[in-house]
Amino acid sequence: MHGIAPDKAERGEKVKKALEDAGLKPAEIYLNRYPHELSGGQRQRVVIAAALVLEPEIILADEPVSMLDVSIRAEVINLLAELRITRRIAVIFITHDLGSVGFFADRVAVMYLGRIVEVGTMLEVLENPQHPYTRALISVIPVPNPRLRHERIILQGETPNPISVPSGCRFHPRCPVALEMCKASDPPMVPLTKTHQAACLLLVK
Numbered sequence: 001m002h003g004i005a006p007d008k009a010e011r012g013e014k015v016k017k018a019l020e021d022a023g024l025k026p027a028e029i030y031l032n033r034y035p036h037e038l039s040g041g042q043r044q045r046v047v048i049a050a051a052l053v054l055e056p057e058i059i060l061a062d063e064p065v066s067m068l069d070v071s072i073r074a075e076v077i078n079l080l081a082e083l084r085i086t087r088r089i090a091v092i093f094i095t096h097d098l099g100s101v102g103f104f105a106d107r108v109a110v111m112y113l114g115r116i117v118e119v120g121t122m123l124e125v126l127e128n129p130q131h132p133y134t135r136a137l138i139s140v141i142p143v144p145n146p147r148l149r150h151e152r153i154i155l156q157g158e159t160p161n162p163i164s165v166p167s168g169c170r171f172h173p174r175c176p177v178a179l180e181m182c183k184a185s186d187p188p189m190v191p192l193t194k195t196h197q198a199a200c201l202l203l204v205k
């Protein structure tokens with residue numbers, strides 16, 4: 001379809017290479033299998049191979065591991081991390097799982113209701129969050145140590161309908177530190193460091 005290999009034998013070789021790069025080795029075992037003959041993790045690897053065959057510079061992976069068993073998630077995340085190095089591919093990894101963000105990301109952008117509200121390096125965002133929404137998200141990441149207790153910020157209400165975005169700061173109906181002015185002014189992105197920015201009126205100097 002993409003005309004990347006007019007010759008049939010060449011196409012076959014490209015498919016085999018992509019399958020093997022996606023961890024399905026040897027490729028011959030998998031070439032003629034139907035989807036129901038593959039596990040969930042193997043099916044996800046086939047999807048990644050289908051992207052690899054086009055030799056992309058960027059892969060946009062939207063919740064790539066959310067439907068997988070926890071035991072297989074690490075394998076697929078490791079595979080994507082490896083492809084960044086071996087094939088020099090940039091990965092835009094969309095997820096609700098902040099735990100995997102800490103493991104995988106170089107840079108993190110946090111979105112609320114269709115807008116980026118904080119962006120920075122992984123350490124800046126996860127260790128020093130500045131937007132109240134990011135702080136709430138990070139406060140509820142499970143910590144596998146019962147001795148480590150920290151305050152959990154539980155947001156009230158539901159995310160509003162995206163076709164009816166609240167006035168001012170779109171996060172104000174749920175923000176635990178909102179002020180009156182937040183109902184009227186949409187906060188700009190405030191630079192905090194060269195690489196870290198957040199959209200909150202409390203940060204405007």
Ligand code: SF4
Pocket residue numbers: 131132133169170171172175176177178179182187199200201202
């Ligand atoms: S601008 Fe106001 S409502 Fe928005 S995040 Fe900051 S404090 Fe909360």
